[in-house]
Amino acid sequence: MKNLFLKIFPIFLLFSFHFAGITQSRTVRTITLGQDTVQLIIYEQKGGDHVFIHVHENETASLQAGLQALSKYGGKLVTLAHSFDGTKNRNVTFRLGKNQYVFDPNRIFTKDMSVLTGSISLVKGKGKVDGQITGIADRLAKAIWNELEGYPLIIALHNNKNMPAQYKTRWLFWKHIEPESYSITSYVRKFDQSSDSGKSCSDIYINPSINNSEFFIVTQRADFDLLYRLRYNAVLQNQNPVDDGSLSVFAAKKGIRYINAEAKHGRVSEQSAMLNLLLGQR
Numbered sequence: 001m002k003n004l005f006l007k008i009f010p011i012f013l014l015f016s017f018h019f020a021g022i023t024q025s026r027t028v029r030t031i032t033l034g035q036d037t038v039q040l041i042i043y044e045q046k047g048g049d050h051v052f053i054h055v056h057e058n059e060t061a062s063l064q065a066g067l068q069a070l071s072k073y074g075g076k077l078v079t080l081a082h083s084f085d086g087t088k089n090r091n092v093t094f095r096l097g098k099n100q101y102v103f104d105p106n107r108i109f110t111k112d113m114s115v116l117t118g119s120i121s122l123v124k125g126k127g128k129v130d131g132q133i134t135g136i137a138d139r140l141a142k143a144i145w146n147e148l149e150g151y152p153l154i155i156a157l158h159n160n161k162n163m164p165a166q167y168k169t170r171w172l173f174w175k176h177i178e179p180e181s182y183s184i185t186s187y188v189r190k191f192d193q194s195s196d197s198g199k200s201c202s203d204i205y206i207n208p209s210i211n212n213s214e215f216f217i218v219t220q221r222a223d224f225d226l227l228y229r230l231r232y233n234a235v236l237q238n239q240n241p242v243d244d245g246s247l248s249v250f251a252a253k254k255g256i257r258y259i260n261a262e263a264k265h266g267r268v269s270e271q272s273a274m275l276n277l278l279l280g281q282r
């Protein structure tokens with residue numbers, strides 16, 4: 001009897017899933033980078049005209065919140081997988097011959113080859129970051145963009161560390177100050193100096209009761225106004241942002257509506273609430 005139940009139960013599950021009208025597909029596209037690969041894992045569900053993009057493999061809370069929002073509102077979600085040894089890494093590493101290179105996958109969306117060259121570092125070997133190397137990173141950027149193109153709204157999913165400035169010891173005696181990590185206050189002009197983030201920002205709204213790690217970055221004034229009305233932390237990217245190879249600058253140049261949801265690592269429920277706040281308005 002137990003065996004029969006086990007046989008029937010999965011069929012029942014499949015049917016109930018189908019009857020509820022929820023069908024989610026999962027596709028994997030493999031991009032070759034020298035001797036290594038990056039997988040684009042693509043989830044699709046009927047319903048929304050937005051696409052979620054998750055480029056930093058180690059930012060797992062934002063992926064979890066994104067998948068929850070996909071189940072609720074539909075749309076498409078694209079995530080990158082490139083560590084196949086059980087670890088999760090922010091940066092993509094690839095080997096070509098005896099050389100090994102590394103780059104941040106959110107710094108490769110640019111037509112400016114000097115920006116792209118600056119985004120890639122040699123970590124092993126004696127090679128150079130030449131046209132062949134930038135070409136490899138550019139091919140990945142194009143493959144990702146290909147999945148996002150055509151959607152009127154791109155929602156990027158990110159997590160940050162939210163750590164204050166602190167002393168760190170290196171080489172036993174040498175101490176140095178680690179600056180405070182990235183947050184909404186990175187966009188505030190401090191001590192008479194603008195950071196690169198600050199140079200790309202036109203307006204900021206900070207709700208004093210919300211932590212500085214949870215905020216949206218938007219590229220269109222209407223989205224900033226909406227978030228201000230909802231009293232949620234928001235940064236409006238300006239009309240002439242610094243080209244740092246990031247997707248927010250690239251999407252804005254193409255005139256595509258882009259919203260980045262940032263939350264501290266591990267804060268799935270907070271980030272989920274942020275996505276509900278955003279998508280529940282539509």
Ligand SMILES: [Zn+2]
Binds near residue numbers: 059158
């Ligand atoms: Zn990120």
